[in-house]
Amino acid sequence: MKAAASLADLDTFAELGSVGSGQPLGVLDGIPIAVKDNFNTAGIETTCASNMLKGYISPYNATVVQKLLDQGAVLLGKTNLDEFAMGSGSTDGVFGPVRNPWSYSRQYKEKYVPKSFSEDGESNWVITGGSSGGSAAAVSSFTCFAALGSDTGGSTRNPAAHCGVVGLKPTYGLISRHGLIPLVNSMDVPGILTRCVDDAAVVLGSLAGHDPKDSTTIQDNFKPFELPDLPDVSKLSIGIPKEYQAPGLSSEILALWSKAADLFKHAGAKVTEVSLPHTRYSIVCYHVLCTAEVASNMARFDGLEYGHRSDMNKSTESMYAATRREGFNDVVRGRILSGNYFLLKQNYENYFIKAQKVRRLIANDFLKVFRSGVDILLTPTTLSDAVPYIEFLKEDNRTRSAQDDILTQAANMAGLPAINVPAALSERGLPIGLQFIGRSFQEKQLLTVAKWFEKQVKFPMIQLEEVKRHNHDVFQHQRSASFS
Amino acid sequence: MAAVAARGCGGVWRRAWQHGAGGPGPSPCGRRAAASSARGGAVPVGKSGLAPWVPVVGLEIHAQISSNSKLFSGSQVQFAAPPNSLVSFFDASLPGTLPVLNRRCVEAAVMTGLALNCSINKKSLFDRKHYFYADLPAGYQITQQRVPIAVNGSLSYSLCIDNKMSQMVTKTVRIKQIQLEQDSGKSLHDDTRSQTLVDLNRAGVGLMEVVMEPDMCCGEEAAAAVRELQLILQTLGSSQAVMAEGQLRVDANVSVHHPGEPYGVRTEVKNINSIRFLAKAVDYEIQRQIEELENGGTILNETRAFDSKLGCTVPMRDKEGKQDYRFMPEPNLPPLILYDAKSLPANMNHQQVINIDWIHERLPDLPSVTRAKLVERYGILPEHSFALLNEDGLTEFFENVVKQTQMKPKKVIGWILNVLLSYLKQHSLTVKESPVSSVLMADLLNLLEKKEISSTAAKQVMAIKAGNLKVLNKLIGLVQRETQGRSNPVLVKQLLEKKLSE
Incomplete structure (x- = not known):
């Protein structure tokens, strides 16, 4: 499994963690964590899974990385992703695709009926989703307790859903982006992938709060919280946005979604259908805003200060062009091209400004629903369970991203906190998750609801064939995964 | 091949280029922009009947x-x-x-x-x-x-x-x-x-x-x-x-x-x-x-x-x-919000906000105000106030001299602008580098006011101080004349040099 793009050597571990030194540094002391390879790690390669940054060693730690280390966490490695986090499969990086650990689970293998095109079994493996697929796979396969992802349009929640782990996208501005190599600055947030909701709360507590190095973080201090052992949802109002019954939503996910709604109903919560009418414009609008910021953010990769530089030396301009052609894959170059098109003087009003206005409408939709008394929105995270890699390749990145982000990216447009909670296994034995979307900066309420739901659904543990004989150990790990 | 610009700075120029008789055409850089030195007074030379520019x-x-x-x-x-x-x-x-x-x-x-x-x-x-x-x-x-x-x-x-x-x-x-x-x-x-x-x-x-x-x-x-x-x-x-x-x-x-x-x-x-x-x-x-x-x-x-x-x-x-x-x-910078006394939130940390009114109250006198004050306080001409502000430290120098002399500011300004500055200019010195301190200048002007020295002598001292040693001989000459030739020139020179380097 190519979950890890680069692994720090063991000497570095000893330096990074305080393991064995006797004095615990913090709540994460000695806890192995993995970090998506678009966060800067001092002295360790930071590549964004791109030729452009292959071999690039950052001189500084991202704020979130530093905070993890300060709490005693042990950096286990950097995880694979789609190049510069542009994708929804973790298949479009220079290090190759990430394989979903569930491809090798007994649950999948037992239910999987080989089709004619892939008799050999080796090609049956399914994607992790993305773009934080490496982080999701690392957590799902017991490689680490927690991993950092990033979430711009669903990049943490989508692979979390496909890999059967918890994926939290916090409110925009709650966690510092300093050191996260940006995709879309106005939507990016560091994401948290863990095996259970309590763990996500602990990691969130270590990361959240103002950072003087990121002017978009909240000014107030963040008070870490613990979640109640027996969460109560009886007084809550749960909204079911009807627009999330999107075309292509699989029937089993639809069924699971309504089952989940019933669970809340039975627990005494008020469950109502709500409408977020501008949701359907979200994807096109996201496409414009995303590519525009991508075009801008990628401008710095010119081969001068760092990263790949082409041998072409006819002129500075030809060096730029060759560097960028060699350094970026088609997806990145395509987004840069369309982004620059949208930003052209003649197009700016018609595309960028319009998209910004629609973004405001989308955010207002959420505001209205929350103002009407709804506390939490319950939606699917993905349209279906994970597809086999060979299936996934049949569509291009753009089509895939548009489909796969459809249920997740509205929360990014509105800056709202959202979380994927694994809910059940599909008919094919693959994880399915549901998404909860909360009010801005109401992470505690969101996680409380998520924890209650997690307790109700009792999502099964992955049974990896290779580690079957260590089943007992694994179980122990699972139990202690809650390190709060 | 001189170009003569014609303009009154009411904003109207006329065609100014005149072909020299039989001269070569204008090379882009071979001509002089004469306009800058041709303020007013210049006669429009353009073709008659042409609308002005x-x-x-x-x-x-x-x-x-x-x-x-x-x-x-x-x-x-x-x-x-x-x-x-x-x-x-x-x-x-x-x-x-x-x-x-x-x-x-x-x-x-x-x-x-x-x-x-x-x-x-x-x-x-x-x-x-x-x-x-x-x-x-x-x-x-x-x-x-x-x-x-x-x-x-x-x-x-x-x-x-x-x-x-x-x-x-x-x-x-x-x-x-x-x-x-x-x-x-x-x-x-x-x-x-x-x-x-x-x-x-x-x-x-x-x-x-x-x-x-x-x-x-x-x-x-x-x-x-x-x-x-x-x-x-x-x-x-x-x-x-x-x-x-x-x-x-x-x-x-x-x-x-x-x-x-x-x-x-x-x-x-x-x-x-x-x-x-x-x-x-x-x-x-x-x-x-x-x-x-x-x-x-x-x-x-x-x-x-x-x-x-x-x-x-x-x-x-x-x-x-x-x-x-x-x-x-720029998505990484939130809007820059400034406050004034009215909009300043009560419980805001002063380190975090910028109060426009607070800054306004602490603005120093602007050059125009300083000039008006100089004119009013010292009775000097407005154009002199411009000259004083034109060089860093000159106003302070002027005011220091005025403080220490009985000479009227109106006269002091003349000595500074016409005499001292021209000597300094000769030696490419700024007023801050002036070897003639405000104290020395004031002393000289006092002696002058008391008619103890002539204005020629004062100028010569200033010239020497400003670095012009040739003038020393003139000064020795003055001493010789005053003492009717009874002094030892070598000794006079030594004494003068000593005095001047003080």
């Missing part, structure tokens, strides 16, 4: 903010530091770094805005302006394109008519806006090795771009306006505004048209690095455009550079071609 001059001035650190990073700001020694991760655009706005730079811009009678926007925004250039590491500059920090101001400046200090007129130029933005780095092109060297020390230093409306009509007006702005910035301390060090850089937009007609196509003259060159560059460009148009040509909307050696403007090889800067909002 109205030149229109607007300025964009980049003033480097005087601050310890850069606009969005903690790197130090320092002139002439070793290359790339003042570069933070952000300045080098390392991926993942974010801008953090420097409070000092905002305060400097607010001060400058207030001093230029601008309205300060309580909410301003930052934008990205994109272009690829080696000394712009991020591929974009953070600037304030949509909503700048200050708008709608004005600057009053004075200039003398016919080069006579006694005839000063005061004019006003509207200030369109002041925007905060990042400076770029510097590229050094090494043609022999065909490589470009980049120094990022300057990259990210805070700039105030002051945009002046096209309310000026000649080089001299532009120069006077910039000079006044320079004095204001230096008084505020918001910029050191030393042009030679690139802390004040001027781009001039120049066009000409006939009265009653729309503005002509304008050119932008860049890279003007002294006030004197500004006047020359603008006048040259006006002249060039008039000639071009009168010869049936057209003016291209282009960027030109002023070649100070040749004294003319030349088209710049447009490195970027027609640029589309693809502006977009």
